[in-house]
Ligand SMILES: [Zn+2]
């Protein structure tokens with residue numbers, strides 16, 4: 001996940017990305033993700049643009065039934081390495097790295113893109129039935145006698 005500014009050819013080239021990013025997300029979201037894909041690098045005189053899309057996957061809790069499953073998501077990447085290290089430019093949502101030469105480590109930027117793109121409450125399958133709000137049973141695996149809008153009588157009368 002590195003870019004060598006001293007060896008990077010001018011103009012367009014491809015950068016293959018494949019590796020593991022520690023995401024460290026709390027609350028049942030992935031602690032790490034495998035990412036891979038090919039990014040496009042545009043090496044201009046004053047800056048290097050890295051963009052494209054990566055595929056990420058990691059282990060997460062289903063937003064419906066709380067079972068652990070492998071979640072896959074697309075990660076749009078837009079990173080700019082600015083060689084004018086004194087610049088105070090900040091270009092919209094593009095992640096900015098200020099570095100004149102040598103190896104640029106894209107790890108932190110790609111980690112940030114991967115976290116930003118993580119979906120809200122992903123489901124283990126599109127038709128995950130989730131947990132019963134009455135008795136908490138996993139409705140993918142079993143059925144219960146609760147009706148949709150009825151509260152389990154044991155909870156009734158609780159403050
Ligand atoms: Zn589920």
Ligand SMILES: [Zn+2]
Pocket residue numbers: 132133134135136137144145146
């Ligand atoms: Zn139930």
